[in-house]
Amino acid sequence: MSQDQLNAMVDLHGRFLSGRLGGRRAVLQNVDISALSLAHKDLRQVDFSNCSMLCMDLSSVNFQEARLYACDLSDSNLAKANFFRADLRGSRIEFANLKDANLDKADLRLGGINMGQGTSQQTSQHVNFRGANLSGAKLTGALASSADFTDALMNNINIMGADLRDAQLDGADLSGAQVTGANLHGAKLRDTILTGVDLSSFGQLDADLSEAITDANIGSSLQDLDEPLEQMIETHRLWVDTAGKEGRQLNLSGYDLRSLKELKKQKLTAIKAIKARFLGLNLYKVEMQSSILDNSDFRRCDMESADFRGSSFKGARFSHANLKNADFNPLLFGSGTNETTKRFNPCDFEGASLAYADLSGCNLRSANFKNANVAYANFLGADLRGADFSGAKIDNTNFDGANMDEAVMEIDRKSIFKLSALKDDEQ
Template sequence: MTAPVATGHEYRRLTQYDVDVICAKHDRLWAARLGGARAVFAFCDLSGLSVTGRNLCDADFTGALLVGCDLRKAKLDNANLYGADLQGADLSDASMRRADLRGSSLRGANLTGADLFEADLREGAIAAADRKEGYKILEQTHREAYATGAILAGANLERSRLSGIVANKADFSDAILKDAKLVRANLKQANFNGANLAGADLSGANLSGADLRNSVLVGAKTQAWNVSDTNMDGALTDKPSGTSISDLPYEQMIADHARWCETGGSEGKPSAFDKADLRNLKTIRGFNLTALSAKGAVFYGLDMEGVQLQGAQLEGADLRACNLRHADLRGARLRGAKLSGSDLRDAQLGPLLIGPDRLLPSDLTGSLLTNADLARADLRQACFSGADLSRANFTNANLKDVDLTGALRAGSRGLNGVL
């Protein structure tokens, strides 16, 4: 499909007042009130203007000039941004689910924390109406979507289509790119540190000089990709990390440890899982694994709902994308652990009573909790010193006496008023 273009590429310059009026009519349309009209900014110049927090779902920005535009927290779901120029625009925390961004330019744009679920950022061609040919291609070659130098840190790009995109030196750190299409994408020197690329299609992609440290590449398609001079330290792939489940009877060991906990030591036996790869267990839901030692172990993606890990030693463990809802982690040692994208709703991370007057707080010093959900979790006295809490959700969590010294809190929710 190609997008129609105005004759001679003429742009209509809008004032902030013009934009506000159009947005107000769009709001009335969505509220089913009289006087409503869809926002159409096709081939308009909005450079430097602001639509911060506006609802512009389904709006038409075809070929628009949005250079340096302030679109923070704007709602642009299903919007048509085909061929739009968004260079240097601020789209941080914007919602752009299923937006059409084919052939657009995001060079130097800030999309930190933006939601681009199923967005289309593939190449596109510009066309104009023609009496004989219907649509006549104005450009002989397809235009790639440009995102060179763009900041997409922590952005949600799950199932998005980025095949052929040019994103040299772009920042995708901690971004969610699960099942994204990045076929033949030009990603030279891009930063994917901590990004989740599980199931992504990177066939033919150019990642030379890129930073893929601590990224998740489980199930990713990597045929003919270029990773020359690419830093992949700590990247999680389909290959076992540490000691594989096939090398040791982990299922029996887990069952033995649980039995030992449940019977007070009369049956079963304690087991150690330091640096073990436990991904193939799939689930340990509800298991009693009190005092478990699993330093540096890989739990990625496991169903651990309701698991009892009081006093567990989980320093440096990989618990990304795990289901830890209602888990009991009181007094757990999680220094340097990776918990990005994990579900910790209603989890217990308060202090563990280990004596008449002795409490053992949970220790999450230096842990990674980007995009983690800790809604309603009990975090009393927990130590998050130096932790990365960017875009984490702490809504209605118990934060009494919590230690957030030096923690990164950009984009986090529910921490207002907590020192």
């Protein structure tokens, strides 16, 4: 369907809503309208069941009481869209922008998809919000049992009275969420961020919080340091400049660093910060070469053009982080002709999660991504020569324009260039 054809249908639907002659309710079923625009349109009560609606501009659209059963809205812009009482059962809304969207009393339960024309065979699936941006969205009273919100941005969301029983919320950011009366019975909450949330206000929270991040376990406060951080940084720089003869290495392991707001352009070479919380920090052009940052949390951080050469990030989390043009190349230690004294130190991301992170233009030669999660990560134009992706989770990962000479992959490389294929098909 073309944009002109879609516009004509919307015009007829507008006449239907206003009761004017010749109006007709918009009904589209099993149709592909991907990459088209319905921004700011009044589409109350439309029926777009089982439509492919990927990469669309649906910002500020009014889908009140619409039937969007089993639709695929992935990668679409749904900012400020209205889904009040909409039927979104079985829909897929992965990596979409739903910032400030209204899903009040929307139906987000399990739904079925017809497997083929002329057959009654169906398959059921849960609503998929994996990696979506739901910041500030309203889901009051929404029916979202068993919905998948893995790695979704849900900060300042309103889920008051929502049914989220058995929902998958691993890695989701619900910081500052309004949760009064919400039911999270049986929900999965591994690495879920629940800071700034009144846990006592949940309607039901019969879920395992042992691996969630709350105000109680976020980490040690910087106020607990033995001396001011600025002074410790100066002592650390002296330690670096004198090759350890003077000063002391900066160790921020286990600390909650969010109160710093930013460390941009700071020189922090060779620091140690295991299991530190950098959540949302501005690390623009920071220098952390040869640092040990294993199991630290960099979700939503701005790390553009930073220098992390030779550093270790084993088990670290980078979901939704901006790493554009950062330098993760190896460091070579030692000099002269004696090869036995030289040490080649590439960056280590083994077991790390870089889902939905932007690594476009990064230097990542010989980086170790063994068993890492790089689903939906963007490596556009990155230097990945000699990188090792053995055992890595590669799903809808963008490697367009990346230099992958001698890179180790355990899957057919054609399957990871899905975004390029989609663009080629549209032309």
